[in-house]
Amino acid sequence: xVKVTQSSRYLVKRTGEKVFLECVQDMDHxxxxxxxxxxxxxxxxxxxxxxxxxxxxxxxPEGYSVSREKKERFSLILESASTNQTSMYLCASxxxxxxxxxxxxxxxxxxxTVT
Amino acid sequence: xxxxxxxxxxxxxxxxxxxxFTCSFPSSNFYALHWYxxxxxxSPEALxxxxxxxxxxxxxxxxxxxxxxxxxSYLYIKGSQPEDSATYLCASQGAQKLVFGQGTRLTINx
Numbered sequence: 001x002v003k004v005t006q007s008s009r010y011l012v013k014r015t016g017e018k019v020f021l022e023c024v025q026d027m028d029h030x031x032x033x034x035x036x037x038x039x040x041x042x043x044x045x046x047x048x049x050x051x052x053x054x055x056x057x058x059x060x061p062e063g064y065s066v067s068r069e070k071k072e073r074f075s076l077i078l079e080s081a082s083t084n085q086t087s088m089y090l091c092a093s094x095x096x097x098x099x100x101x102x103x104x105x106x107x108x109x110x111x112x113t114v115t
Numbered sequence: 116x117x118x119x120x121x122x123x124x125x126x127x128x129x130x131x132x133x134x135x136f137t138c139s140f141p142s143s144n145f146y147a148l149h150w151y152x153x154x155x156x157x158s159p160e161a162l163x164x165x166x167x168x169x170x171x172x173x174x175x176x177x178x179x180x181x182x183x184x185x186x187x188s189y190l191y192i193k194g195s196q197p198e199d200s201a202t203y204l205c206a207s208q209g210a211q212k213l214v215f216g217q218g219t220r221l222t223i224n225x
Contacts, residue, residue, distance in 0.1 A: 004158070033212075033213075035215075040124075041217060042119075042121075042204065042215045042216055042218055043204065043206075044215075045212055045214070056212075058212065059214075090158070090159070101165075101166055103149060103151075104151070104159075104161065104206075104213065105161075106151075106158040106159045107158055108157070108158045109158065
């Protein structure tokens with residue numbers, strides 16, 4: 001079974017702090033994604049990556065950056081955390097984007113609170 | 116941005132009853148339609164990925180249909196059980212990324 005591991009389940013940070021959310025997958029998946037989930041809004045895509053050192057902006061990239069130095073690891077960075085970034089963050093991976101029926105495999109999520 | 120809509124937003128069903136809910140998506144630039152189940156304190160789990168118009172998939176008491184021409188998919192649950200309580204997410208896959216709907220929160224009343 002694919003395992004996607006997010007480094008923290010709960011995180012509390014102060015406004016202005018630099019925050020790193022880490023995600024590791026163990027199935028050699030090329031594609032990795034960061035979503036945030038807010039009540040009534042569903043999952044919204046922040047950034048995604050097709051392969052090592054590649055990154056693409058999703059629908060809400062402002063205030064975030066990402067890093068993919070190794071295939072198994074995809075990091076989400078909040079350069080200067082703000083209260084409107086309080087949310088549930090979900091990482092996902094997927095085997096080869098050109099295979100149409102390949103599902104996403106999700107981590108357990110990180111609930112981030114910015115005070 | 117693709118607009119994916121799910122209805123209803125929430126649903127309460129008696130144990131043993133059957134239920135269904137809807138996912139609407141833009142029919143242009145369509146690659147695949149995904150359904151996920153997200154139980155509290157767990158990670159979302161893939162139920163189905165469908166690509167062909169008219170496709171029907173089944174997993175135990177849960178099934179799904181797909182109409183790509185008109186841009187909708189139905190998820191059916193037969194004989195609901197308490198363990199079916201979860202949020203059900205659909206996502207429309209385009210050329211590059213998946214766009215999710217807001218989800219349908221299903222609660223099964225014993």
